[in-house]
Amino acid sequence: MSFLPIVGRELRTAARRRGTYWFRTVSALLASLAGAWLFLLSRDTAPQQWGMSLFAALAGVSFVPCWFAGVWLTADSVSQEWREGTLGLLFLTDLKGYDVVLGKLAASSFNAAYGLMAVVPVLGISLVFGGVTGHQLLAVAIALLSTLFFSLAAGMFFSTVTPGGLRAAMATAVFLVVTTAVLPWVVQRWTPAGALPLWDWMYFDPGYALWQLAGGQGQSAWWNGFGQSVLCVQSLSWLLLAWASRRAPRIWQDNPAGLPRLRLRAAWRRWVYGDALRQRAFRTRLLDINPFLWLAARDPGKPAYVWACLGLFGLGWWWGYRREPDLWRDTSTYLATVIVLHLLLRCWMGLVAGQQLAEDRRTAALELMLSTPLTAAEIFRGELRALARQFGGPALAVVAVDLLLCRASVRMAYSQRLEIALGYAGLIAIFLADAWTIAWLGQWRAVTARAAKLAAAGTLLRVLVWPWVILLSLITTYYLLGLDRRWYIELAGMRMMAGWFALSLLNDLVLASHAWYNLHTRFRQVVAEAASPGRTGLAAWLRGNAPLAPAPPRS
Numbered sequence: 001m002s003f004l005p006i007v008g009r010e011l012r013t014a015a016r017r018r019g020t021y022w023f024r025t026v027s028a029l030l031a032s033l034a035g036a037w038l039f040l041l042s043r044d045t046a047p048q049q050w051g052m053s054l055f056a057a058l059a060g061v062s063f064v065p066c067w068f069a070g071v072w073l074t075a076d077s078v079s080q081e082w083r084e085g086t087l088g089l090l091f092l093t094d095l096k097g098y099d100v101v102l103g104k105l106a107a108s109s110f111n112a113a114y115g116l117m118a119v120v121p122v123l124g125i126s127l128v129f130g131g132v133t134g135h136q137l138l139a140v141a142i143a144l145l146s147t148l149f150f151s152l153a154a155g156m157f158f159s160t161v162t163p164g165g166l167r168a169a170m171a172t173a174v175f176l177v178v179t180t181a182v183l184p185w186v187v188q189r190w191t192p193a194g195a196l197p198l199w200d201w202m203y204f205d206p207g208y209a210l211w212q213l214a215g216g217q218g219q220s221a222w223w224n225g226f227g228q229s230v231l232c233v234q235s236l237s238w239l240l241l242a243w244a245s246r247r248a249p250r251i252w253q254d255n256p257a258g259l260p261r262l263r264l265r266a267a268w269r270r271w272v273y274g275d276a277l278r279q280r281a282f283r284t285r286l287l288d289i290n291p292f293l294w295l296a297a298r299d300p301g302k303p304a305y306v307w308a309c310l311g312l313f314g315l316g317w318w319w320g321y322r323r324e325p326d327l328w329r330d331t332s333t334y335l336a337t338v339i340v341l342h343l344l345l346r347c348w349m350g351l352v353a354g355q356q357l358a359e360d361r362r363t364a365a366l367e368l369m370l371s372t373p374l375t376a377a378e379i380f381r382g383e384l385r386a387l388a389r390q391f392g393g394p395a396l397a398v399v400a401v402d403l404l405l406c407r408a409s410v411r412m413a414y415s416q417r418l419e420i421a422l423g424y425a426g427l428i429a430i431f432l433a434d435a436w437t438i439a440w441l442g443q444w445r446a447v448t449a450r451a452a453k454l455a456a457a458g459t460l461l462r463v464l465v466w467p468w469v470i471l472l473s474l475i476t477t478y479y480l481l482g483l484d485r486r487w488y489i490e491l492a493g494m495r496m497m498a499g500w501f502a503l504s505l506l507n508d509l510v511l512a513s514h515a516w517y518n519l520h521t522r523f524r525q526v527v528a529e530a531a532s533p534g535r536t537g538l539a540a541w542l543r544g545n546a547p548l549a550p551a552p553p554r555s
Contacts (some may be wrong), residue, residue: 001132004098004099004102004103005095005099005103006095006099006100006102006103006104006106007099007102007106008107009100010103010104010106010107011106011110013107014106014107014110014111015110017459019111020110020111020114021076021361023111023114023115024111024114024115024117024118025118027114027115027116027119028118028119028122030123031058031062031118031119031123033124034057034058034061035054035058035122035125035292037472037476038053038054038057039054039070040051049131050129051125051126051127051128051129051130051131051132052131052132053125054123054125054126054129055123055126055131055132055136055137055140058119058122059123059140059144059210059212062116062119062144063144063147063207063210065112065115066116066144066145066147066148066151067147067151067176067180067207068151068173068176069109069112069148069151069152070150070151070152070153070154070155070156070176071110071155071169071172071173071176072107072453072457073109073152073155074105074108074109074152074153074155074156074159074167075155075158075159075165075168075171075172076159076165076453077104077105077107077108077155077156077159077170078100078101078104078156078159078160078170078244078248078251079160079162079165079168080165080166081164081517082160082163082251082252083163083164083165084461085252086102087248087252088252088253091249091252096245096249097244097245097246097247097248098241098242098245100245100248101156101241101244101245101248102241102245104156104159105152105156105241106288107513109148110150110154112148112152113145113148113283116144116145116148120137120144120260122142123137123140123141124137135239136177139209140210141185142209143206143209143210143226143229143230144210144338145232146206146209146230146234146237147206147207147210149234149237149429150204150233150234150236150237151172151176153236153240153241154172154176154179154236154237154238154240155168155169155172156240156244156280156470157240157241157243157244158171158175159244160244160247160248160251162246165452165453166351166352166355169351179204179205179206179329180205180206181205183367185339185355186337195390203228203229203231203232203233204229204232204233204236204258205229205233206229206233206337209226209229209230209233209482210304220499228271229513237250264390273300273301274300275292282300283298286298289380289385290372290381290382290385291374291378291382291518292356292369292378292381292382292383292386292388293380293382293383293385293386294382295356295382296356296382296383296386297385297386297390299476302389302390303389303390303391303393304545306345306390306394307393307394307503309344309348309506310394310397313340313341313344317337318534329407329412330412331412331413331420331510334406334408334409335405335409338401338402338405338424338427341398341401341402341429342398342427342431343464345394345395345398345435346431346434346435346438346460346463346464347460347464348391349387349391349435349438349439349442350442350456350459350463350464351389351456352387352390352442352445352459353383353387353438353439353441353442353443353446353456353459354383354442354444354446354455354456354459355394355445355446355452355454356383356386357379357383357446357447358441358446358447358449358451358452358455359452361527362452363445365421366447366527367527367528370524370527372383375519376520376523377517380443380519380520382474383439383443384439387439391435395431395432395435396476398431399428399431399432400482402424402427402428402431403424405423405424406420406421407423422497423497426497426501429501430501430504430505430508431504431537433504433508434463434464434504435506435510436512437463437507437508437511437512437515438460438463439461440511440512440514440515440516440519441459441462442455442456442459442462443515443519444514444515444518444519445458445459445515447523447526447527448451448526462507462511463507463508466507467500467503467507468500469506470503470507471496471499471500471503475500477522
């Protein structure tokens with residue numbers, strides 16, 4: 001048998017897919033548009049300064065998807081085979097653990113690596129304008145590639161820890177945040193000076209290498225922080241892959257658990273679900289309200305997970321306030337806290353909304369469900385009730401925190417109390433409108449997208465990203481046509497806030513209405529079409545699932 005056969009097969013398969021070329025083209029196009037937008041907004045500045053701005057902006061923007069690539073691409077690679085019971089079939093052959101892990105890694109990361117390779121030449125445009133050296137360009141490319149590999153390796157490791165795709169993705173996200181932001185800062189804060197003369201815990205932060213380049217480091221000596229950080233991150237990445245390769249051949253086996261483990265598992269289940277009487281009462285109460293509500297909310301610990309996350313965030317915020325009161329007691333810190341809380345809950349809702357529908361659609365259980373007396377409207381109401389049960393209380397708590405921070409901000413900046421009050425009111429209104437839109441659009445995307453993660457990505461992209469894309473496009477057109485010089489109106493401050501508020505509300509209204517109408521008129525038709533084999537048409541041909549026209553009969 002050849003060396004790494006799955007890797008070779010997956011690379012050949014990915015190279016023949018249309019999506020590989022489209023993803024690379026779209027990545028380069030987006031990077032080029034971002035560079036053109038920065039050039040239009042700063043066309044009056046010196047070329048050297050513009051080149052440095054373009055380089056820093058594209059490097060910072062590219063770091064975010066490289067950092068979270070593992071959450072999206074590899075966190076559910078091995079766990080999906082584990083859930084479906086097909087992982088053991090791979091190990092009935094001569095394949096080893098590293099064959100499967102590296103094969104899954106190659107299949108999941110091919111597009112991401114191609115997209116990063118397409119962005120690097122756009123970064124090279126900064127060399128033409130000056131202010132950036134070839135050494136910096138090479139160092140940034142290495143730092144981004146190292147960050148991407150670290151994130152993918154972390155996702156692959158947690159994919160072998162738990163069979164749940166959402167749990168693996170959230171564990172990967174927590175690990176990346178702790179490793180990159182929390183742990184290095186805490187250790188650096190509490191470690192005495194001179195305790196680590198050669199190595200530093202900050203070297204295990206993937207963003208530390210980029211930070212060194214931004215501060216002018218790494219230009220003269222690769223071993224001055226930058227090289228050490230890349231080496232530490234790569235070592236940790238390969239350690240995670242080795243650990244995943246060791247676990248993969250054993251996780252599918254049904255090994256009997258020991259008595260201490262069984263007792264611990266029973267105690268945990270009793271604490272989460274309660275005793276038999278409590279479980280029966282909970283099941284009866286949900287079934288009496290709505291059968292699909294029981295199906296989507298039968299885990300009674302779902303609201304507790306959200307409350308626990310908010311509690312940890314609150315404890316961290318209070319600890320920071322006690323440690324740095326002057327830094328925390330500021331209107332910008334209050335505003336950043338509100339934005340982070342809103343983004344956390346909306347992204348969590350986007351991942352959960354429609355997850356049950358997507359899973360039932362994948363297993364054909366949704367088609368069987370529609371053959372029962374359960375109507376489509378009852379399914380939608382059950383999903384909405386499940387989301388309200390999980391996120392209703394935390395959302396109200398976040399709104400209460402918003403009001404408290406708004407009051408504190410008004411007291412600190414009393415001269416701008418009207419602007420601050422209007423800004424917080426707009427944030428709260430958009431938060432509630434986005435939550436309502438995500439609840440409906442997530443269900444519609446769950447029955448139309450090919451996978452649950454594609455449905456979640458489409459929902460969050462349409463609700464959170466599209467208003468900003470439209471707003472930035474309008475601002476670019478405004479300055480490109482020279483309307484600022486004709487009307488003498490600068491788009492900044494409250495005008496930007498008002499434009500974002502209007503576009504977000506309009507976007508939520510259009511998306512929620514469209515999703516509501518399609519769910520109530522086309523739900524059964526879409527489910528039936530998804531379950532029927534042999535789909536044809538232009539959309540199926542573009543996805544590579546069917547020919548554009550049926551093949552002629554053979555004579």
